[in-house]
Amino acid sequence: MAAITGEAEAEAPGVVFVHGSPPFGLPFKDRLLSRFQLIHMSELPESSHVKVMLCMDHTPVTSQTLYKLPSLECIVASSAGVDHIDLTTCRLRGIAVANGSQAFSEDVADYAVALLMDVLRKISAGDRYLRSGLWSTKGDYPLGWKLGGKRVGIVGLGNIGSEVAKRLVAFGCAIAYNSRKKRSSVSFPYYADVCDLAANSDILVICGALTSETHHIINKDVMTALGKEGVIINVGRGSLINQKELVQFLVEGQIRGAGLDVFENEPIVPRELLELDNVVLSPHNAVVTPEAFEAMQELAISNLGAFFSNKPLLSPI
Numbered sequence: 001m002a003a004i005t006g007e008a009e010a011e012a013p014g015v016v017f018v019h020g021s022p023p024f025g026l027p028f029k030d031r032l033l034s035r036f037q038l039i040h041m042s043e044l045p046e047s048s049h050v051k052v053m054l055c056m057d058h059t060p061v062t063s064q065t066l067y068k069l070p071s072l073e074c075i076v077a078s079s080a081g082v083d084h085i086d087l088t089t090c091r092l093r094g095i096a097v098a099n100g101s102q103a104f105s106e107d108v109a110d111y112a113v114a115l116l117m118d119v120l121r122k123i124s125a126g127d128r129y130l131r132s133g134l135w136s137t138k139g140d141y142p143l144g145w146k147l148g149g150k151r152v153g154i155v156g157l158g159n160i161g162s163e164v165a166k167r168l169v170a171f172g173c174a175i176a177y178n179s180r181k182k183r184s185s186v187s188f189p190y191y192a193d194v195c196d197l198a199a200n201s202d203i204l205v206i207c208g209a210l211t212s213e214t215h216h217i218i219n220k221d222v223m224t225a226l227g228k229e230g231v232i233i234n235v236g237r238g239s240l241i242n243q244k245e246l247v248q249f250l251v252e253g254q255i256r257g258a259g260l261d262v263f264e265n266e267p268i269v270p271r272e273l274l275e276l277d278n279v280v281l282s283p284h285n286a287v288v289t290p291e292a293f294e295a296m297q298e299l300a301i302s303n304l305g306a307f308f309s310n311k312p313l314l315s316p317i
C-alpha cells in the first residue's frame with residue numbers, strides 16, 4: 001500500500017507501504033516514481049499531509065491505518081473487491097475510494113463462465129476419470145448438462161456481473177439478477193430478494209462485493225430455494241456464502257454442484273469439498289492474468305492522475 005501526496009515536481013511528494021513484501025513489480029513502481037513520490041507507511045512523518053493512498057492487493061486498511069493519515073482524501077485500490085478497506089470510516093471521513101474491477105472484470109467473467117461450464121459438463125471430473133485409467137476399466141463417464149437455455153441468477157450486477165451476463169446471453173441463457181438497487185440501464189428481471197432470484201434460477205453466479213449486508217447472502221434458505229438441480233458459482237468473496245451450509249448442501253446432494261474460486265478462510269478449503277466430483281475448486285485465480293494486471297496498473301495511475309488534476313476518479317466505488 002502506498003500513500004501519495006502529489007505530482008512529482010521540484011519537491012518530491014510522499015509514499016507509504018504497509019505491505020509485508022514489495023507490493024508491485026519494478027516497471028509499475030518505476031512508472032509511479034516518474035510521477036509521484038512513494039513513502040513507506042512506517043516512514044511517514046508524524047504530521048503527514050498525505051492525501052492519496054495506493055492500496056495494492058488485499059492489504060488491510062483499518063481504522064488505525066486511516067487514523068495515521070488525517071489528511072487522506074482518496075484511496076486507489078488495485079483490487080476489484082475492497083472489503084479489506086474500512087469503508088465505514090472512509091464514508092464518515094469523506095474519503096473517496098476507487099477500485100480495480102474495471103481492469104479485471106472481463107477476466108473474472110470469463111473464469112466464472114469457465115467454472116460454470118466445467119461444473120455442468122464435468123470437464124475436470126472427466127479429466128480425473130481418464131487420467132486414473134477408469135475409462136478403459138469402468139466405461140464412459142456420466143454425461144453433463146447443457147448450458148444454453150438455463151436460467152442464471154446473477155448476484156451483484158456490477159462490472160463483473162454485467163460481463164458475466166453478456167457472456168451467458170451469448171450462450172442462450174436467461175439472465176435475472178439481484179443487486180443493491182434495480183439498474184435502469186438493463187432489462188433483465190430484477191429480484192430485490194435473493195431467495196426469489198434463486199427460486200427462479202437454475203444457476204446462481206455470485207459476483208457481488210462483500211459488505212456487512214452481503215455477508216452470507218447465500219445461505220440455506222437461498223440454496224433450498226435454488227433446489228436440488230441448482231448450481232452455484234462464486235467469483236466474489238468466500239464469505240458471501242455461508243460455507244458451512246454450502247458444504248452440507250453439496251455433501252447431501254441438496255444442490256447439483258458448485259464452482260468456487262473463493263473461500264471463507266483462504267487458503268484453507270473444507271476437506272469435504274476435495275472429495276466431491278461435482279465441485280470445481282480454484283485458488284482465487286479468476287482475477288489473475290498478466291493482461292488484467294497491466295490494465296490494473298494503467299487504471300491505478302489514471303485514477304491517481306485524475307485525483308491530482310481535480311478530475312473525477314475513473315472507477316469510484
Ligand SMILES: O=CC(=O)O
Nearest residue numbers: 078079080081287
Ligand atoms: O479478488 C480479487 C480482487 O478483488 O481483485
